Amino acid sequence: MVDIIVLIKQMPDLEQVKPDPTTGEPQLKNVPLKLENLSENSVEEAVRLKEKYGGKVTAIIFGNEQSSAILKKAYAMGADEGHIITGFKGNNPSLTAKVLGEKIRALKHDIVILGNQSADSISGLLAGKIANHLGIPLLGNANSIEVSGSTVKVKRALEENNQIIQADFPVVISVTQEINEPRLPPVMQIMQAGRKPINTEAATLTGREVKVLSNKAPKSERKKMVFEDVDKGIAEIVKVIREESR
Amino acid sequence: MKALVFSEFPEMAAQMVTYLKKQGEVDAATAGSKADALSHYGAGKVYSLNGQMQFDNVSSWLVETYKAGGYDYLFVASTILGREVAGAASQALGAGIIPEITEFQAGQSNAHTKRYFLGGKTVLEEESDSKVFTFAPGIMDAEKVDSQSPVTPAELKQSAVTVVSVEEKQSSGVNLEKAKVIVSIGRGVGKKENIAQVEPLVKAVNGELAGSRPVCLDYQWLSDERQVGISGKKVRPNLYIAVGISGQIQHIAGMRGSKVVIALNKDKSAPIFDESDYGIVGDLFQVIPKLVKALGA
Numbered sequence: 001m002v003d004i005i006v007l008i009k010q011m012p013d014l015e016q017v018k019p020d021p022t023t024g025e026p027q028l029k030n031v032p033l034k035l036e037n038l039s040e041n042s043v044e045e046a047v048r049l050k051e052k053y054g055g056k057v058t059a060i061i062f063g064n065e066q067s068s069a070i071l072k073k074a075y076a077m078g079a080d081e082g083h084i085i086t087g088f089k090g091n092n093p094s095l096t097a098k099v100l101g102e103k104i105r106a107l108k109h110d111i112v113i114l115g116n117q118s119a120d121s122i123s124g125l126l127a128g129k130i131a132n133h134l135g136i137p138l139l140g141n142a143n144s145i146e147v148s149g150s151t152v153k154v155k156r157a158l159e160e161n162n163q164i165i166q167a168d169f170p171v172v173i174s175v176t177q178e179i180n181e182p183r184l185p186p187v188m189q190i191m192q193a194g195r196k197p198i199n200t201e202a203a204t205l206t207g208r209e210v211k212v213l214s215n216k217a218p219k220s221e222r223k224k225m226v227f228e229d230v231d232k233g234i235a236e237i238v239k240v241i242r243e244e245s246r
Numbered sequence: 247m248k249a250l251v252f253s254e255f256p257e258m259a260a261q262m263v264t265y266l267k268k269q270g271e272v273d274a275a276t277a278g279s280k281a282d283a284l285s286h287y288g289a290g291k292v293y294s295l296n297g298q299m300q301f302d303n304v305s306s307w308l309v310e311t312y313k314a315g316g317y318d319y320l321f322v323a324s325t326i327l328g329r330e331v332a333g334a335a336s337q338a339l340g341a342g343i344i345p346e347i348t349e350f351q352a353g354q355s356n357a358h359t360k361r362y363f364l365g366g367k368t369v370l371e372e373e374s375d376s377k378v379f380t381f382a383p384g385i386m387d388a389e390k391v392d393s394q395s396p397v398t399p400a401e402l403k404q405s406a407v408t409v410v411s412v413e414e415k416q417s418s419g420v421n422l423e424k425a426k427v428i429v430s431i432g433r434g435v436g437k438k439e440n441i442a443q444v445e446p447l448v449k450a451v452n453g454e455l456a457g458s459r460p461v462c463l464d465y466q467w468l469s470d471e472r473q474v475g476i477s478g479k480k481v482r483p484n485l486y487i488a489v490g491i492s493g494q495i496q497h498i499a500g501m502r503g504s505k506v507v508i509a510l511n512k513d514k515s516a517p518i519f520d521e522s523d524y525g526i527v528g529d530l531f532q533v534i535p536k537l538v539k540a541l542g543a
Binding site: 116126231 | 300326356358376409414451453477505523536537
């Protein structure tokens with residue numbers, strides 16, 4: 001039996017985020033929120049571990065009033081219990097780590113699973129922060145997870161090699177996108193998920209301030225000379241290639 | 247400003263030293279076996295860390311050294327280990343952290359930084375009292391200096407994580423970060439067998455072959471060391487030829503630093519054309535042979 005906590009986050013559907021044509025700022029209004037890509041892999045892995053070893057999956061999200069739809073997705077995939085902590089005001093990894101860390105401390109946990117680097121903020125800091133906050137080992141960038149007794153073994157995919165690393169409960173594990181293919185929950189489970197209770201509380205902690213000076217789409221300063229006439233294009237491009245590949 | 251930088255890869259630590267030393271004094275730490283390689287880039291001191299590097303022992307060494315050495319800032323190259331280490335160190339220091347920065351300017355009390363956000367869709371310009379930063383790789387070329395930095399060995403503590411085994415990845419020795427010309431393929435190539443039809447172009451331009459995330463990770467047509475993008479290599483060649491790449495933002499974020507970009511794509515509305523200097527709309531397997539022929543003429 002393994003008590004698993006899975007940390008999930010929400011993000012705007014990036015495919016639908018367009019920069020404002022005049023200011024260059026991202027238009028996030030009316031863009032639907034979704035369960036962040038690696039959070040989906042994390043829930044999937046937590047549920048697979050439960051199915052294999054028995055136990056319980058508890059999902060936690062630091063979000064806002066809109067997070068219940070995100071949590072219901074985790075329920076539909078197989079999470080047993082869920083907590084929403086409201087008060088998320090923007091990307092602030094130190095505050096997120098503290099808020100989540102305190103919540104994790106209050107719950108039973110053998111394994112804490114999260115994504116290695118989220119698809120929107122791409123910061124990848126939370127795993128190290130949570131592990132340090134809780135004072136427990138981090139088994140990072142896991143491509144596979146194996147539990148025997150109270151020992152967890154993971155395949156850690158690094159830039160130049162793969163390592164098999166292990167540590168004893170409780171541990172934090174960050175997972176890669178390659179660890180699994182998240183399931184599409186059946187309609188029955190989606191409907192049941194809608195009726196499951198959601199625990200909501202407000203965050204009491206506050207973080208230090210980061211002043212955002214600007215947040216704009218980078219301007220492309222490329223020449224953008226696009227040829228639909230292939231022969232004409234080749235004539236032009238050959239000159240450029242000769243110049244640049246010398 | 248006094249800065250401490252760390253990367254397990256000396257070439258990345260060297261890039262940070264080169265970038266930061268214009269603003270102050272910089273000391274750098276890397277893996278023990280590679281420390282000598284880092285001693286030619288103008289760091290005040292090079293620390294050579296001995297022991298099995300994990301997130302906990304590296305971060306605790308950095309935190310102790312940062313405090314004892316009176317450093318103002320800690321910079322860590324954004325790698326798998328680096329992000330874990332930076333997260334843990336900032337938490338232990340109770341210091342603010344800004345990830346994935348591409349620019350840094352130390353101010354009076356605050357630091358001014360830039361980074362990509364929303365998966366690379368926007369650039370976030372921020373000002374904060376953060377003390378820890380992860381640096382996006384490939385920000386600039388490392389520049390050697392005449393003098394040599396003294397190397398100080400340091401022992402890492404035992405980690406709570408046990409390494410059971412290490413399996414080296416099959417490496418073809420490709421180094422996209424150093425390539426002057428890159429031909430990068432995307433889903434538009436269609437299937438693995440079609441790569442053979444792109445190879446004459448790679449040869450004709452004397453380039454390295456690279457690919458987008460789907461090509462390298464999802465379909466595994468190419469090894470992951472050839473992946474360009476926000477989760478792969480960040481490259482800055484003189485010439486980047488995108489073949490059948492639609493131009494997802496995650497890919498653009500890995501090749502934005504290229505000097506000249508050429509795109510070949512059959513879809514006229516592919517976003518890659520907005521990020522290109524020159525583009526040809528057409529069937530890849532008709533355009534490439536013609537292009538190769540023209541280059542040979």
